Amino acid sequence: MIVNRALPLSAAACLVAWLGAWTVVLGELATPVPPGELPDAWLPSEAVAVLHSSKPGTVLDLLLDPAVTSQVPVGKAPAAVMTGVARYLESQLGCDWKTALRRLTRRGFTFAAGPGGATVMIAQADDAAFLVKVNDAFVQAGRWGGPSNVSQTAHGETACWTIDGGKEYHALAGDALILSNRLEVLHHVLDLRSGAASPSESLAGLPDFQTAKKAARAGAGAVLFAGPELVKALPISKRKTQAEQQPLVVLLLGRNPQASQNPEQEWLALDLDADGRALSARVTGEKLAGRAAAFAAPQAGDGVLPNLSVPRQIAGLSLWRDLHGFYAAKDALFPERTSALILFENLMGIYFSGRDLTEDVLGALDPHVRLVVAEQAYDPAIGTPALKLPGFAAVFRMREPEKFGPVIEEAWQKAIGLVNITRGQKAQPGLVIDKRDYGGVRYSFASFSAAGEPDKTKLDSRFNFQPALVRDGEFLIIGSTTQLADDLIDALRNPLKPVAGSNAVIEVDGARLATIVAENRESIIKGNMLKKGQERAAAEKDLGQLMTVVKLLEQATLRTGEAASQRFVDLRLELGPMLRGNR
């Protein structure tokens, strides 16, 4: 697949490509592929991305859902082309285009892209007569540019068609139509299929791809595999590389920034549930040896605790992080940040009255750490801030609550005091520290006084904060609001068992996130106008698109960990009721 030509964009070529993708010709297979299975034995190993659907009907149901199509901006020209294509098809095939698509793709559809823009499409179906009609239409469409626009050659015993003066090539092979924009690629696929080329030259002979293939869930409606080249090009991969030197990022990601990376092995498998309601993505192939950080590697049988559940929850993050191990390894993890870390340690010494940060503070905490973000319900007696920020809290487990509890209480009160002094220097109101009882727990919190505020419907942003420190048995809650602290006290009443193998789980509630975005709509729009230089209409459009995406999402879950000596990153996106309601 080493050809450097782009796909043609003419209307006829679009039609050819589109038809070709959904066409099947009957016959015997040299390398049989069961219906619905990914024909990876036919695909060259140079492929960088593969999209396969064993149940294209599911994908079509999703893509043709009015809730989706109504949100997809379609320009006038593409819309006109598609309308023309649809009318032509319907007249030739005697059915509406949606029905035609479903019949043409009944046994599977595969698309692969390789270096230099080379592509291969394989369509399989089970209605021979209908497929012949489709193929006739396909060839006829190719002749729109003139009779010489279509020619036929042979590769071995297989007929190959050249369309539009060499812009498209396809072959009729068994029950499949194979189409490519490169003749040599088409020949290579045919050779792999017939056994003329070695199986080691196919994706079926690539161990890392096979690992990714196994990672895709059985029964998925559609799967997208992205190879190492694409995984490396993903924005998140680039950011990861740049940010990995930041201690907090390293702690969150659980990666050793000094360990050598081997992205050549990484494949991404993204699959869509058979019912079209959830997308899952999994990155596999990265060997654990020398890569995973010890501070993020749970002992056998251990793992993260399930996320806590509180009312109005937006997101939950559960981590297995040996904080003591992380900080003890700081010199090895961050050899270029020694000075900054010493400064940080000295600062922490003030809060913790000279105690050793590694042994006496971080060592006092268990590796199970949970973070919760939740929408706030504001107390009418206090008022509502103009900018509504969610509450957030971290929940730790203390190894020796009696011993460490007073230590963290003292540090927390010092931090509040420091905030007050800093704000006081700027003549800003400070926090008042107090005690509160909830659920049999007496805990410390601090709040700003709202007395004298002129408009309680548009309070300052500081009224989003009511910092709280809760010591509830072995649990330590450090939260931004008392409301969330109360809810977490309730949530912690239900004992939870660790999930073995996982070292991080993030769950995001799309509906709650949408609410927060909607409540801060004007602030976000103005922020975008200022920061991006947009006019209001453009900023509103951008936010509208973001809201569309967020509304489509009911729940997102990201899970990382290890399984079968492989590190995995698993992302699952569940689609929201907006889509399901239209089914």
Place this chain on the structure above:
Amino acid sequence: MTAFPGDPVTAWAPYRPGGNRPWTLKLAGHLLRRAGFGGSWGELQQALADGPARTLERLLRPQADLAAFNREADGFEGDGQNFQALEELRGSWLRRMIATPDPLREKMTLFWHGWFGVSAGRQTPALAVTHVRMLRAHALGRFDDLLSAAVRDPAVILAAGGKDNYKARPNLPLAQQMLAGYTVGEGQFTERDVQETARAFAGLFVRGDQLRETPHERDEGAKTILGQAGCWTERDFARIAAGGPALARRVVAELYRWWIGEEGEPSAELLAPLVRSFAADRDIGKLAGIMLGSNLFFSEAAFRCRVKSPVELAAGLCRAFESQVPAVRLGRDVADLGQELYNPPTVAGWAGGRAWINPASLARRARFAELVLAGAGPYENRLAPASLAKKYGRPEGTAAADFLSELLVQGEVSPGMRSLLSAAAVGEAGLRRVATLIAASPEYQLA
């Protein structure tokens, strides 16, 4: 354009186009640059069609829906009680300068910002916003109203070191700054004026963004300030200072530098008519009308003899290309060029003039022009010379190069430069190059 004849009466008489002094694109650009931040192509053409008197009248009394614009622009600063951080405030102000239908007022707000030199670095955003809004409200009004508001503005009082004003310990640094910095200027007052002015401010305290007047700390005794005796307070100080000839001379001289030229000191004889007029009514808008409509303003003596400040440079480019840009980033870049809005270097504001430029800052200005006009990068292709040239029917080659040179420097380029620009004006990248070359040229750096 004719040279200034030298006689004060003729100098300040209204410029009447005609004969050997025609109204040209060059003069229209000159007026829009000095009175505001330069014009878009449409504004230049409108000014050319309207002539100087109508253009100036529109600048002084714009007909646009200012209330709606200000509501939207104020919204970027905060919602009344809550204000953005300083970086966003800087961006908000630049965005306002770029879009405002009232550029003269915004330009004068910038002038008074430098006059009072209030730095928000150690103050809250709320104080900074309130201060600049006060400046904007009085920017073209009566100077005594501006001063009366300023002497009770917590931001001004804090900037002058006047947080505490005890009767038992009058705040002399505050009084010194009020007299030397904000009103009559050095050499126009005595040590006793300082002491008595400090007593007039006794009883004022800034607490939590608010100015508090504490009656028992007021000094009710008689004071003599600038020759006038009475039981004065800060309000009386403002009235007395604003009413004297010294302050009128100072304001007129500073506005001469701002609007007419920075090189050399204007003679007292030249300024005398304006000083007399301003001392009589202290009307800033009227003074603006006289200066900006005068023979002197439209003479060769006043043409391209001011160095553009970084704010003028940046806002001018965006106005010319009729586009907003990422304003927070623009604020940072303008600060890097030496002008950090809301944070003048001292209470005397920015030195201005030749202080803006040196070999290093010229290189930075050229780099800024390149950055803001780049097809990619932090400014996201917002300023698009090719699209603008096409919009006005001069898409490529000499026509496009001439369009950009007329837009940015009203065609003030040498024949050699014009040939160079014409040759380069091919394609989008070529037109970007042309616009960058003009924006980095000495002509564009001068207002």
